[in-house]
């Protein structure tokens with residue numbers, strides 16, 4: 001949801017800017033909130049001018065409070081969009097207020113008042129938000145951190161260097177290993193971990209040990225064919241109802257990493273579901289728990305799961321909890337990730353991509369991780385390739401010892 005909304009908003013902003021206007025995405029989309037109730041774009045032009053510029057993108061717009069309102073068509077239904085029209089002088093203030101959250105803006109107002117100024121006055125004199133924060137003697141607080149009244153700007157994760165959890169034609173992906181690796185390289189990644197489904201996911205043509213061995217040869221070929229990106233061989237192995245894994249340890253031991261996830265028996269009660277997942281994490285060959293709550297945004301509700309127990313187990317066993325950036329999932333979300341981090345868990349940001357374009361959602365994962373206040377040390381794929389290889393090698397050696 002967030003990736004879709006953001007990409008449409010970015011297009012509209014680009015269109016306005018190409019026409020000489022000053023424009024910026026604001027609201028929950030700018031803060032990286034997973035579920036938005038509307039998309040807000042601030043622009044320094046009159047409503048009639050904005051309407052004329054965005055007309056080309058097929059939006060039905062009407063005059064509304066402070067600008068224009070309209071509707072975007074989405075797969076899941078209609079979605080409101082609002083253009084807040086303002087002047088050049090009020091642009092910075094409008095972006096700030098429309099971005100929110102209210103508690104953050106209130107804290108800024110208080111700080112301005114303590115200096116005998118007003119936020120409106122300081123904004124009017126500022127070229128951009130950065131200079132406004134500087135005028136208040138504050139570090140720049142990026143939008144995803146404005147969900148509380150804190151005016152601090154901690155050092156958080158800023159980029160990822162590689163990723164795991166992508167699918168290929170070996171299960172339900174739409175391209176092969178080599179094209180996926182090339183796409184990862186194009187996306188600027190140093191490494192990519194291939195993880196197709198295991199056999200229990202028969203609907204997805206999941207792999208049994210024999211096909212997994214065949215895929216290994218394919219991965220080897222791709223390693224020779226595609227230079228400039230490391231290809232890791234893994235699997236997304238189903239967690240069976242009793243918490244054992246869909247493939248035997250000797251098959252999993254041939255891999256560089258193992259992703260595990262729940263795709264079936266979603267309706268188990270909280271105790272049974274928690275026991276199931278915690279048991280799976282105790283297998284020392286497991287590296288990552290994918291989409292931990294199995295929620296689908298605007299679709300399936302989350303599993304009945306004691307996520308605190310799962311986070312503690314992940315921390316104990318050195319398993320990374322996934323921040324899955326697939327637009328339908330965004331799982332774990334920032335609040336749950338922040339809570340799990342407080343219990344000692346570490347994380348990995350994965351696209352769960354079934355085609356090259358699925359990699360485009362990764363920047364939102366960084367945004368979600370920042371909302372969860374995670375730093376580089378807490379996220380596996382913030383590490384460079386050699387450090388990741390070293391970690392995985394050591395972990396597998398310990399599991400087999």
Ligand SMILES: [Zn+2]
Pocket residue numbers: 236261263290291
């Ligand atoms: Zn999955």
Ligand SMILES: [Zn+2]
Pocket residue numbers: 165167236352
């Ligand atoms: Zn997957």
